[in-house]
Amino acid sequence: MITGRGGSGSRGRIRPPRRPVGRPGQPDDFEQCWDKLREALRDIHNKNAGDLSFEQLYRYSYKIVLKKAGNQLYDRVKDFEEQWFAEQVMPPIWALITKNLISITLDEAPGTSIAERRSMGEKFLKGVRGSWESHNMSMNMIADILMYLDRGYTQDCSRPSIYTTTIGLFRNHILRSGLGTSEPQYHVFDILNATIIDQINMEREGDVIDKALIRSCISMLECLFETDEEQEQERLYLTTFEPFYIRTSHVFYKSECERLLREGDASAWLRYTKRRLAEEAGRCQTTVSPLSIHKIAAVVEQELISKHLEEFLNLEGSGIRSMIDNDRIEDLTILYNLVSRIDPKKTALRNALAVRVVELGNEIEQTLRNTDFSIAQTSDSKEPAGSAKKMNAAAQQTAAAIKWVDDVLLLKDKFDRLWTTCFDEDLTLQTALTKSFSDFVNSFGRGAEFVSLFIDDNLKRGIKGKTEAEVDVVLDKAITLLRYIGEKDKFEQYYQKHLARRLLHGKSESQEVEQEMISRMKRELGNNFTQKFEGMFRDMSTSKETTEDYRNHVRGLGALEHNQIDLSISVLAGNNWPKEVMGRFTGLADGPKIKATYPREIQRLQESFFEFYTKNRNGRVLTWVGSAGTADIKCLFPKIPGKTTGPLAKDRRYDVNISTYGMIVLLLFENVGEDEWLTFEEIQAATSIPQPDLINALTSVSSLKPYRLLTKKSGESKESQANSAAKPTDQFTFNREFVSKTIKLRVPSVNAANKVENDDERKETDQKTIETRKYVIDAAIVRIMKQRKELLHSQLITEVIQVLAGRFKPDLPLIKNRIEDLLSREYVERVELSDGPPAYRYVA
Amino acid sequence: MDVDSSSPSKYITLVSSDGFEFVVMRKAAFISPAIKSMLDPKSQFQEARTGRCVFEEINGIVLEKVVEYFHYWYKYQDKEDVPDMEIPVELCLELLTAADYLGLDSKERLLPSR
CATH class of the missing domain: 1.20.1310 (5 helical Cullin repeat like)
Structure with missing residues (x-):
């Protein structure tokens, strides 16, 4: 960046620099220069530098260095400083190190008050600080003057800079000097350190100390190094x-x-x-x-x-x-x-939380077991459940299920709140919490059923009068719980069942919310999961249209004979709907399907509809599911002779809504005379209703007080069991004295309320679950093998578990069992390896 | 470079051996570690108190060039593609000596002062 100007010698010659030495009137001699410098050093130490010319002093050292006498100057300065130290700096420090101070700091001698100790320590520290600060100051100035020495000599001879050397004297002569003969093993260092620590401890105990003082002593240690090489890691602060x-x-x-x-x-x-x-x-x-x-x-x-x-x-x-x-x-x-400070994984906290979650979860279960749900909760939370014992127990259980879900949600809310407010939304903790929740929900065993019941309850009643936002919260909660459930297939079954009841009995509060729930599940668990549910909805809406069409059709026919009976029909595709709704489950158990005998009017209606339906849809078979339907019938109760007052004195008309089977049963009594009794067997013979359904139907019209359309006479004991369920030994007659406050009656079907299953039902469900799982596992295995052609046994197992993880946790024996089964059915075959691990090949 | 904000003046005076005085921006002159320490307010040398440095070894012609360089450096210190500075050939040896004296050869000018 700097260039010469002009050609060589075009403008005069280069002027030689003047020799800096040998001018008259200036001290050139080394000794002369040193004398001046020495005086200056003394002045500097005495803080008397105001009259000194920096330039002059700088020039002296400059000249000495130019004369190659740098080493002499270096040594002289060092000697001077050592001497200065011995004479001027040390004595005051020694004066501060009293016997007392030594004994307090090093031996922790008792008997001195804190105030005494503090003032003594402060005095010592102040002394050290004072002497250090003035030394440091002087050394800085001296090093500045001798800058040329550093540049021209020390660097070349790789000696430590003059500043380093002189500052090191402080370390060697003060800090490292022993305490004399009395305590030869200790150095001033030890006293200094102990004093500082003593002060710090005083502050920790709540005393006030001179922070700045300590800070300057510490920074002194930071400025000093173990050796003159000044290695970064060898700061005295760090080493001592x-x-x-x-x-x-x-x-x-x-x-x-x-x-x-x-x-x-x-x-x-x-x-x-x-x-x-x-x-x-x-x-x-x-x-x-x-x-x-x-x-x-x-x-x-x-x-x-x-x-x-x-x-x-x-x-x-x-x-x-x-x-x-x-x-x-x-x-x-x-x-x-x-905890985050000491462990980024927060293991201890995580474990403690997990343990607590599971504990609280189990507590919920425990409380559930210990709570008597027959009190209060049932009466208002269930729809008029009446007082039949069976119903009662079931209703209690259902209430328990709802309570369980509520409690779990409360717990979840609680931990969510803690998680956001206290745990900084930490991901590790969230994972741990989720896992613990899912652990205890799954260990509970009935989680899937209870969650489905919870949703059922909410969709039936819970969301009534709630705003959209509130409904949203409920749905979110349901989905949250659903996430925890490991056995998704079980949940699917329960939900299917509960949904079927809601749809068929028209108990659902809002179609929209139902759809919303399904679409949320779809988002969460995928298309496959909700396929059946959607199918159910589809069936319902096509059925509505069909019903409408049929009505138009009938009107067009002008078939007046049917105008008394209005038909509303639901055509359900068998695959989408749970088996018990379709009546197939019991049907299977009873061998060949027994068709209920419908009254003639109804039969005609059925035929007419079937004719209508198959006109457009060839080859379809319709099966009438009596257990799933309802009927509205008008009942006339003639006035009771002899009664002149009260409701019994008049004819009473009631619109009764009742299950289809119930309707068939009631129609039987139309022609039954007064005081004529029909036995259970007679009814069964006349209607061919399967026994369990008949029991339900009879129970619903004979047991519950407000709906006692039939009077029951027990075979064994007389009226004592009026409230209990109908039994095959009972006899029934038309209850002429029936009175109701409302014109419209809705006889609750015993089975219609979705409730907790009893043990037998649960066993059945479990059995069904396992059956379904078998097929699912089969399908998974075949799919995997088809894709891989050949696979090791262990790999196959891993893949199967992976594939199914979203639906349930398959257990190993079951998978092995299915593989065996597929082997025997020749979907796969064993690969014969001489000594390798077992493997399979797909058979196309 | 850290410049004591409480320093009295933005300018200092440099005096040559033959009595020429140059008023220089303090910050520009601080490129020389020698001048910087000379004027260090902590040390309270004569120069620091008066803001006036007498160089008994440097004559006016050379000091003028030195001062020119100070400002040249100050102006272009963090720029790229700067124009060359003119150095008369006949002065170059003297300038070298002066530069050595003032410590302009060292990398230390970029390092913080002790």
Whole structure:
């Protein structure tokens, strides 16, 4: 960037620099120069430099160096400083190191008050600081003057710079000097360190100390190095003070922690630890060195957090359990912050939370078992459940299921709240919480059923009068729970069943919400899962159209004979609907299907519809499912002779809505005379209704007080069991004295309410689940094998489990069993390997 | 470069051996570690108190060039593609000596002062 100008010698010759030496009137001689410099050094030390010319002094050292006398100057300066030290700096320091100070700091002699100790320590530290600061100042100035020495000599001879050397004198002559004969093993260092630590400990105990003073002493140690090479890692602070500081801090916090542990208050411990951490960080900035900020934090973390974390968490009454139970948000927040410091995985906290979740989950189950649901809850929460014992028990169970779900949701809400407010929405913790929830939900065994019941309950009644947003919350909750459930296929079954009842009995509160629920499940679990549900909805809407068409058709025919009976029909595709609704399950059990005998009017109606239906759809078979339908009938109860007052004195007309079977049964009594009784067998023979359905139908019209259209006479004991379910030995007659406050009656079907299954039903469901699973596993295996052609046994198992994980957790024996089965059916064959692991090949 | 904001003046005076005075921006002159330490307010040398440095070894012609360089450096210190500075050939040896004296050869000018 700098160029010469002009050609060579075109404008005069290059002027030689003047020789800097040999001018008259100037001291050129080394001794002369040194004398001047020495005086200047003394002046500088005495803070008397105001009249000195920097340029002059700089020039002296410049000249000495140019004369190649740099080494002499270097040594002279060093000697001068050593001497200066011995004469001027040391004595005041020695004066400060009294016997008393030594005994306090090093031997921790008792009998001195804190105030005494503090003032003595401060005095010593002030002395050290003063002498250091003036030394450092002087050395800086001297080094500036001698700058040319450093540049021209020290660097070339690779000696430490003049500043380093002279500053090192402080270390060698003060800090490293022994304490004389009395305590030969100690150095001034030890006193200095011990004094500083003593002061720091005083502050930890709550005293006020001179922070700035300590900070300057520490920065002195930061400026000094072990050797004159000035290695970064060899700062005296790092080599001598810090280890000592860390060690004493360990001791201090260890004893503190033990004290806290004895006191046994985790809440106090949390706050104490938080405060200490902040204090230590602050102390590093203001009093000690920022270099130690992490190390000292590590000390606190180790002593106060890591070492006894488990013990504090397990403390009775204030540990994590009580924090969670009492929603001690602040405690948990601190706890989270502390634990995150020592362990990014937060293992301890995670485990504690997981354990607590499972405990609370099991508690819910426990409470459930211990609560008597026959009181209060049932009467208002269930639709008029009446008082039949069977119903009652079932209703109780259903209430229990709802309560279980509610409790689980409450628990979930609680932990969600803790998670957002206290745990910084930590992902590891979320995973752990989700896992624990899903663990206890699945360990409960009836989770799938209960969740479906919960949704059922809400869709039937819960969402009535709720705003869209509130409904949304309910749906979200349901989906949340659904996520926890491992056996999705089981849930699917239950939901299918419950949904079928809701749809067929028109109990669903809102079609929209139903659809919304399904679409949410679809989003969550995929198309496959909701296929059947959607099919059910489709069936319902086509049925509506069909019904409409049929009505038009009938009207067009002008078939007046049927105008008394209005038909509303649901044509259900067999695959989408649960078997029990389709009546097939019981049908299978009874061998050849028994058709109920419908009254003639109804039969005609059925035929007419069938004719209509098959006109457009060839080859379809319609099966009438009596158990799933309802009928509206008008009943006339003639006035009772002899009664002149009260409702019995008049004719009573009621519109009765009743199940199809119930309708068939009631129609039987149309022609039955007064005081004529029909036995159960007679009814069964006349109607061919399967026995369980008949029991239900009879029970619903004979047991419940407000709906007792028939009077029942028990075969064994007389009226004593009026409230109990109908039995095959009972006899029935038309209840002429029936009275109801409302004109329209809706006789509840015993089976219509979705409720918890009893043990037998559950066994059946489980059996069904396993049956279904067999097919699902078969399909999975075949799909995998078709794709892979050949696969090792273990790999096949892994893949199958992977594929099915979304639906349920298949157990190994079942999979093996299915593989065996497929082998025998020749879908796959064994690959004969001489000594390899077992493998299979797909047979096309 | 850290410049003490409380320093009295933005300018300092450099005096040559033959009595020429140059008023220079303090910041520009601080490129020389020698001048920088000379004027260090902490040390309270004569020069620091008066803001005036007398160079008894440098004559006016050379010091003028030195000062020119100070400003040249100051103006272009963090620019690229800067124009060359003119150095008269006959002065170059003297300038080298002066540069050495003032410590302009060292990398230290970019390092913080102690």
